[in-house]
Amino acid sequence: MIIGDVLWAYAHDKDEGVFEGAILDRSKSGLSIFTDKPLQEGQVLKVFAEELWVGAKFTTVKWCLEVARDTYRSGLLMDEPDNNL
Secondary structure, three states, X not given: OOOEEEEEEEOOOXXXXXXXXXXXXXXXXXXXXXXXXXXXXXOEEEEEOOOOOOOEEEEEEEEEEEEEOOEEEEEEEEOOOOOOO
16 A cells, blocks of 8 residues: 655765655655665665655665566665654
C-alpha cells in the first residue's frame, strides 16, 4: 500500500536531477520506497516527502530489490531518526 509520494536525488551528484517515487512504509529509522531506477546499497540520497516533513532529509540505501520490470523497492536509513512518529 502506498502511503505517499517522494522526490529523491543523489546527494553527491548535482547534475542528475530529481526523481519521483512512492513511499510504502516508514519508521523512526527510515523508509521503504518504490522507484523506477535501481539504487545501490550505500548510496546517499536526498529525500523530499512534503506529506511527512518540511525540506530534505538525507538517507542511505540499505537494500534494493527489483520487484517488477523497471520497478524497485528500496530500504532507506535516515541519517537522523524521525521523532515525529
